[in-house]
Amino acid sequence: MKSIEVITGDHNIIELGTEHISQLRALESTCFEYHWTEEQFRLGLERKAFYVLGCEEEGMLVGYLAYSIILEEMEVLNLGVHPDFRRRGIGKALMLKLLRKCREMEIKRGLLDVKETNHPAIALYESLGFRKVGIRKNYYPDTREDAHLYDLEI
Structure with a gap:
């Protein structure tokens, strides 16, 4: 995979581009029942509407984090880790890499939403300092x- 590589602990975190769409789609469809289309990934990446960090392990893409940046604000759009690679710190490594990038870019605020029943993700976000500020009713399709x-x- 072409990319800027950053080793975070034992995790190889890379920046993904349009050449990674097929791997992203395969991973996302393994992680989530409702997922983005190939066109959504392609247009978003080409237009820089969002960016994606990925984690490679054992020669395959096993985790990704899609995020957007508008002015001084970052929003986590999607964070997924392959079920066979969960509970190994991959999600945390991706989030820590993103937060380091945000500090370097002088981003002031981070936002995200999470399903109310996704307790592992909630625990991760809260461990990183995120605080709950609201609820969107019936949000997930x-x-x-x-x-x-x-x-x-x-």
């Missing part, structure tokens, strides 16, 4: 679950 909104001063 696949489950109609509420989204818990989180915010972080970076």
Whole structure:
């Protein structure tokens, strides 16, 4: 895979581009029932509407984090880790890399939403300093679950 590589602990974190779309789609469809289309990934990456960090392990893409940056604000759009590679610190490594990038870019605030039943993700975000600031009712199209909104001063 072509990319800027950064080793975070034992995790190889790279920046992904349009050449990684097929791997991203395969990983996302393994992680989530409701997922982005190839066109959404392509247009978003080409237009720089969002960016994606990935984690390679054992020669394959096993985790990714999609995020957007508008002015001094970052929003986590998606964070997924292959089920066979969960609970190995990959999600945390991706988030830490993103937060370091945000500090370097002088981003002031981070935002995200998470399904109310995704307790592992909530624990991760709260361990990084995110705090719950609101709820969006029936937000997720696949489950109609509420989204818990989180915010972080970076």
